[in-house]
Amino acid sequence: MEQLKLDNQLCFPFYSLSRLIVRKYQPYLDELEITYPQYLVLLVLWESDAMPVNDIAKRLILQTNTVTPLLKRMESQGIVVRDKSEDDERKVIVKLTEKGKKMELVAAEIPAKMAGGMNMSADELKNLHSTLYRLIDQLK
Numbered sequence: 001m002e003q004l005k006l007d008n009q010l011c012f013p014f015y016s017l018s019r020l021i022v023r024k025y026q027p028y029l030d031e032l033e034i035t036y037p038q039y040l041v042l043l044v045l046w047e048s049d050a051m052p053v054n055d056i057a058k059r060l061i062l063q064t065n066t067v068t069p070l071l072k073r074m075e076s077q078g079i080v081v082r083d084k085s086e087d088d089e090r091k092v093i094v095k096l097t098e099k100g101k102k103m104e105l106v107a108a109e110i111p112a113k114m115a116g117g118m119n120m121s122a123d124e125l126k127n128l129h130s131t132l133y134r135l136i137d138q139l140k
Contacts, residue, residue, distance in 0.1 A: 024117060028110045032103055033077070037070050039107070042096075045080065046104045050095045052085065061140065079103065 006012055022036045029039055044059045045051060051059075057067040071094055074080045079100040085091035115125060 021114075024114060025110070028107075028113065032106060034074075034079070034103075035070075038074055038079075041067070041070055041074065041094075042079070042100065042103065042107065045094065045096050045100065046107075049101075050093055052091045052093055053082075054091070056094060061136070074100075 002008060025036055025039070029036060032039070034042070040060055041056060044056050053064055053067060053071065056071075057064045060067065071080060071082060075082055077099075078097055080094050080096055082092050082094050085093050115122075118125060120128070
């Protein structure tokens with residue numbers, strides 16, 4: 001049946017591309033001694049430090065029970081601290097440590113290095129980015 005051939009699946013190129021992109025990121029993340037999911041958490045916190053766990057999870061389109069172990073590990077690495085909210089003790093606020101803030105300077109070079117290795121023009125990358133976010137918005 002044609003509809004069940006691997007090459008006819010929309011999900012497979014996304015899955016493959018995701019794995020290949022993460023593999024391409026890995027040498028840069030190894031320098032920072034973090035994983036790709038930890039990098040995503042850092043991207044969120046570099047945009048806006050001192051965020052509740054729920055907000056980080058929502059921004060990454062993940063469940064809090066997926067984000068919490070990442071945060072615990074990042075805390076043990078000295079990258080973030082987790083504190084109870086002063087307004088609502090049920091909320092846990094995640095803040096960057098000085099180490100986490102300094103990592104931003106090293107990470108700032110990663111996007112350009114990744115884009116340079118894609119063999120696509122800036123316009124092609126911009127259009128792809130836009131298309132992917134439209135699809136994400138439709139699937140959320």
